[in-house]
Amino acid sequence: MGMTMAEKIIAAAAGVEEVKPGDIHTVELDRLMSNDGTTHLTIDMYNKLKNPHIADVNKLVWIVDHNVPCDSVKTAASHKKMRDFAREHEITFYEGAGVCHQVMMENHVTSGELIFGADSHTCAYGAVGAFGTGVGCTDYLYAMVTGKSWLLVPETLRFELKGKLPKGVYARDLILTIIGQIGANGANYMAMEFGGEGLKTLNISDRIAICNLCVEAGAKTALMEVDEITRAYLKEHGREPKHAFQSDGDANFAKVYEIDLSAIKPIVAKPHFVDSVVDAKECVGTHIDEAFLGSCNNGRIEDLRAGAEVIKGKKVHPLVRFLVVPASQTVYEQALEEGIIKTFMEAGAIVMNPNCSVCWGSCQGVIGENEVLISTGTRNFKGRAGHKDSFVYLASAATVTASAIKGEIATADMI
C-alpha cells in the first residue's frame, strides 16, 4: 500500500518501513522551535524536572518575536529568562530577527524534516515539504529533554491544484477560499497536502502563506510537494533536502479536492472566524481604523511588493493607521534596497521593525474598543487584535493596502 508525504516523513522519523493513519509512533525530531509567547513557561517546567537536561541542543531554535522590542515589564522578565537560558545552554537564539516562522524558513527548515514548534503556525514549514506542527509547552519540554515525541499518524486531505491565479489574486485568497470551503475544523488532526500542476505557479512565499494558514482549518500539518522551486529556494539558502518525498500513486487520501486556481477571487474573512469568508466585494465600504500588512503569513518581500504597487504615489487615508511590518530583518533589508520601505513611508504608513505586531494582538499596534482592523495576519478571532470588543477582517496584502488608502474596505482594482 502506498503512503502519503506525511506518512513517509513519520515513518522515516520513527525508523519504520510503513505507517498508516491512526498509528501512534515514537519519532525522532529534527528541530524544535520556540518563541517568546511561551518559552518562559517551558523554562519554568524544565527547572522543576528532577534531572533536567537537553537531548540535543543543536535541535533547538529560540526566537523572540512576539513583543519586539519589549513593551512591558512583565514581558521583559520573560524575555530575560529566555535569553539567559539560551545563553547558558548555547541554544541558537534570535531576537528581533523577525517572525519565528519566517526566520526558520530563511535559516533552518529543509524538506523531509519533522519539526515541533511551540506555536500553532508551525505548519508553515510544509512550504518546503517539511512536517511542521504546533505543540504546547509540555510536549515541547518532553521533546527538548528526550529529542523524541509521539505522533498520531494523520489522515491526509489532498488538494490537487490546477491552473493559475488571476492577476490581482493571491495565495492568501486561495487558502482563505479553501478554509471557507472545508470549514474551521475541516482538516482536524489531518495533514493537508498540496500538489498538481497548479503548484508550479506558486513560489515559496505563496506556499508559506498557504501552509501557514492550514491550522485555521484545524490541520495538524500542511505539506507541499517538493519540486524544482523548492530545491532552488533551499539551494539559495545553502541547504539540501533531507528527504524529497512524494505521495505514492496508490496512497490513501481521506479526500481529494480539485482546486482551479483561475477561479479564485479576492476574499475577505469576516469577524470573528477565519472560515467566515466572502467575496471581498461584499465587504467594500466597511469602515476601518487600522490596516496591517505583515505577519508570518504575509510579511514577505512579495507581499510588500504587492502592497507597494498599490500604494505607490498614493497616500494612506489620514484617519487610518497603516502598519507595515516586514516578516524578517532580511525582508526589511531587501525592501530597503528595492525602495519599498520608502514608498510606504512616503505614503504615510507606520513601518515597524520585524515582529509579530498586531497579529499577536498583545503588543504595539493593538486596536481599541469598537475599532476595525483589516489584516494580513493569521487570525480574526474576537479580541485577537486588542480590545475584546473590536473587529478584524482578513485579506490579502493588496486588499489591505487598498483599504488603507480608502479608509474603508476596498479591493486593489478600485484604486
Add this chain to the structure above:
Amino acid sequence: MEKFSGKVWVLGDDIDTDIIIPTEYLALETVKDMAPYAFSPLRPELAAQIKQGDIIVAGKNFGCGSSREQAPEIIKALGVKCVIAKSFARIFFRNSINNGLLLIENEKLRDVVSEGDDIAVTLNQAIEYHGETYEIASLPKNLMDIINAGGLVKAMRKLNGLD
C-alpha cells in the same frame, strides 16, 4: 491666616515626575485610576499608606522632569494637604498652583523632620515642629489670585462668565 497640621511622609532630593507617576500609567482614563501607582518606582506601598491631610516633606528639586500635570493632581487626589520641599521644579510648581495643590519651600525642615511625626503649618508664615519654628515665604499676588479663585479652571470659568 489658615492653619493646619498633619502627619509627615519624608522623601529625598530630585523626586521626579516619573517617580510620582510612571509613564506606563499615564494613559489610564482618570487621575483616580492612576493614583494607586503614585511613587511606585521608589516606594510602591506609599500610595496606599497616605491618608487625607498628610504632608509630604522632601529635599531639593521636587517634581523635576516631565510636564505631566497628573503628578500634582495625583498627590492632591491621595489627600496630601501640602508638599514642603527645599525647592520645586518649575513646571511642577505651575501645575500645582493651577490645580490648587499647596507647595511650601523650606530649606531646613527636611533635614530634621522624621517620618510619621506631626507638623503644624500657618499659611504664608511658618511651620512648627518639635517646638521649633521654620519661617516660610508668601506666594506672589498673581499666584494667590489663582489659588483664591480655586485654581486656573475656575478662574477661566469666571472669565467666560460661567460662575
Add this chain to the structure above:
Amino acid sequence: MGATIIEKIIGNNTKKEVKPGDIVTVHVDRVMIHDIFIPFVASKFEEMGFTKLYDADKVVLIYDHLVPASQVDDTRHFRVGNEFVEKYDIKNIHRSDGICHQLMTEAGYVKPGNIVFGTDSHTTTYGCVGAFSSGIGYTEMASILGTGTMWVRVPETIKVNIKGKLPENVMAKDIILKLIGDLGADGATYKALEFAGDTIDDMSVSSRMSMANMAIEAGAKCALFTPDEKTAEYCEIELTDRERDLVGDADAQYCRVIEYRAEDFVPVMACPSNVDNVKPVSELVGKEIDQVFIGSCTNGRLEDLMAAAQVLQGKKVAPFVKLIITPASRKIYNQAVENGTMAVLAGAGAMVTHPSCGLCCGRAGGILTDGETVVATNNRNFLGRMGTSKVGIYLASPKTAAACAVAGKIVEPE
C-alpha cells in the same frame, strides 16, 4: 542697558522693556499638544467654558508617545484628538510623523523669536532656532487655547560660552551632559540658558537641538541659541534684523557666566538614576550591557543616525545585546533610507522602529527588567523610566552608544 536673548524675545512680544523678575503676559505664537495629554486638554478647555480656539492655525497636535498603540486604551487618545481636530477645525495634526519636538521646527511651526508652549517638558528644544519655548501642564494649555496669552516671570539668564574645536569622539550630547553635571539637576531652575562661542557657531542646528532639549534636565525654563545662517537655512527663511539681533548684548546682565574650552570635553555618560550624575565614559569602561537605544527628540536625528552608522559600518551588534533605533521623524527616516544609513544600521543587526518617542517615554520600544543595563541617547534616566526600578540607564551620545552596542559593554568611542 543691554539685554539677554530671553529679555529681547519677551520685550519684543510685550512691546516693553523687561527685566528678570517681572511678571508679564505674553501673546503665544504657537502651541503644541501631544497625544498623552490631548484628552486632558480637551476636557479642561471645555470645562473652562471656551467654545472656540484663540487661533486654530497656532495649534499643533502631534501623536507620538502612543504610536503605535501598546495598550488597548491608547487609541482613545487618538479618537479624542481626532474629534477635537474636527470640532475646532485644526489643520496642523500629525498622526504618525515622529516626535513632537522634532516636528515643531522641522515642519516649520516655530521660527526665531517666537514664544511657544507645549504640554511636554522638553519643549525647551525650540531654543535651537532662537525661540522661547517651555513646557506647561494641560490646564494652562487649555487656558492658552482660549485666551492666546500666558503669564510668565522673566527669567534670569545663565550664559554658557564654549570656544574651540571639539575632539572627534565628542558630540553636542557630551557637552550638555557635562553642563548638567556641573549645574546640577536644579542648577538652572527658573532660569534661561544662553549659549554662545565659536564652538556653538560651528554646530549644526541638530546639535543645538540636542542641547536645548536637555536644558530642562538642569531645571531651566528655556535654552537659547542666536539665530544665524544655519538657522535660516534650517527654517527655510531669510533672517530679519530683529531675528539677527537675538544675541546677548555685551552689557547684558547675567546671573552666572560659565566658560568651557571645547578641547577639554570628553565622552561622558549620565549614570543611574539622575541626569546630573555625569561621569567620563573612561571611568565606566567594561560594564556589561543588555541593550542600546538610539533615538528620541534628543538624539534621533539624521546626524545622530549617521554617527552611529559610522561606528557600526561593517560591524555587528554583540550577541544577546539589542540595538534599537528609533528615528525622530518620518522625514529623518526617509533621509536615512535615501543616503544608505538605514541599510548600514539594519545590516549591523539594529531593530529600526517607526519614528516615535519609543523607549524614551517608557511605554514600549524596549522595556527592561531587574538587573538589566541600557545605554541610551535620550534625555532621562530616572528610576523606572524604562522598566522596573532595578534597570540601570546610562545616557550617552549616539557615537558612544553605537560603540557600546558593538562591544556589548561600556566603551569609549574611537
